[in-house]
Amino acid sequence: MRKTSRLAVVLVATAAVLGSAAGTAVAVDPPATGSHSPAIAPVSDAERAELVQLSDPATLRDLHDGEQRMNRIAAIFTAHKDRRGIFAVFYRNILRDANPLLDQGRFDDPVWARKVSYAFFHEYLANLHGHLAGGPVTPGWQRYYAMAADPSRSAGRVAGAGLDAHLLIDFPKAIADTGTRLSNTRDFFTIGDALIGTTHNITDELKSEYGAQLADFFNLYFVGKAGDVVLGDGNTSYVLFQSVRGTALSQGIAMENRVTDGPAELSMQGLYYTAEAVFDGLEAAGWV
Numbered sequence: 001m002r003k004t005s006r007l008a009v010v011l012v013a014t015a016a017v018l019g020s021a022a023g024t025a026v027a028v029d030p031p032a033t034g035s036h037s038p039a040i041a042p043v044s045d046a047e048r049a050e051l052v053q054l055s056d057p058a059t060l061r062d063l064h065d066g067e068q069r070m071n072r073i074a075a076i077f078t079a080h081k082d083r084r085g086i087f088a089v090f091y092r093n094i095l096r097d098a099n100p101l102l103d104q105g106r107f108d109d110p111v112w113a114r115k116v117s118y119a120f121f122h123e124y125l126a127n128l129h130g131h132l133a134g135g136p137v138t139p140g141w142q143r144y145y146a147m148a149a150d151p152s153r154s155a156g157r158v159a160g161a162g163l164d165a166h167l168l169i170d171f172p173k174a175i176a177d178t179g180t181r182l183s184n185t186r187d188f189f190t191i192g193d194a195l196i197g198t199t200h201n202i203t204d205e206l207k208s209e210y211g212a213q214l215a216d217f218f219n220l221y222f223v224g225k226a227g228d229v230v231l232g233d234g235n236t237s238y239v240l241f242q243s244v245r246g247t248a249l250s251q252g253i254a255m256e257n258r259v260t261d262g263p264a265e266l267s268m269q270g271l272y273y274t275a276e277a278v279f280d281g282l283e284a285a286g287w288v
Contacts, residue, residue: 039080063118070088071092078209087162090159112184113184113191116174123173140161140165140170168248168272169268172252250264
């Protein structure tokens with residue numbers, strides 16, 4: 001692809017992250033890589049029963065319990081190269097780094113910080129359980145699990161579907177459900193500051209386990225480097241990462257009000273479908 005075309009794709013992706021662009025889905029041929037195999041061997045009946053039990057949100061005690069569950073869930077899926085485990089790899093890393101931070105309690109409102117983190121994880125776990133046990137699954141997560149089983153979609157694209165479902169749909173809901181206020185803003189961004197470095201471990205592990213090429217996406221390709229000239233070394237990725245989270249925060253708070261709930265929901269859905277279209281474009285360009 002010509003450099004100008006590559007730049008156009010990334011600029012659209014950057015705009016979508018900020019919630020200000022629209023994209024168009026693109027049909028693609030599967031790249032000649034090993035990252036598209038849904039699984040090397042099916043999960044056994046015993047393992048499936050264990051996964052159903054581990055993913056049951058009704059028995060989740062706290063995020064330490066969640067971390068132990070995610071270690072085992074990720075281990076089962078990755079042992080089979082089952083791509084449903086792609087987002088389990090995300091959470092195995094996130095909870096490993098989030099729990100010590102939450103335990104330290106260095107927040108203006110440590111109770112809220114733990115509550116919103118729990119609610120956020122609970123959304124993922126509930127959808128995983130619904131998928132495994134034949135229960136309710138939200139449309140975004142249905143899309144993720146359908147892509148995970150589709151050998152024509154790249155592992156990076158599957159990861160993108162999970163990110164969109166979780167960050168753009170689950171996150172505002174968790175924020176709204178926990179009664180988040182503007183006074184929680186500093187704690188909200190403190191959590192984000194602490195976890196941005198976790199992406200390096202996630203991308204390394206996803207590349208090793210599934211062949212997913214996401215490191216350049218998280219670094220925003222050369223757009224990130226260009227932006228760093230203005231914002232400082234590494235700051236472009238940081239600004240965009242926190243912009244996604246800031247959008248979720250504003251939408252979640254708006255969803256708590258009957259007057260602004262409807263527009264916030266529409267904004268949330270619009271950003272989700274825009275981001276999904278952009279990921280389709282990145283997949284077509286061979287970048288994820």
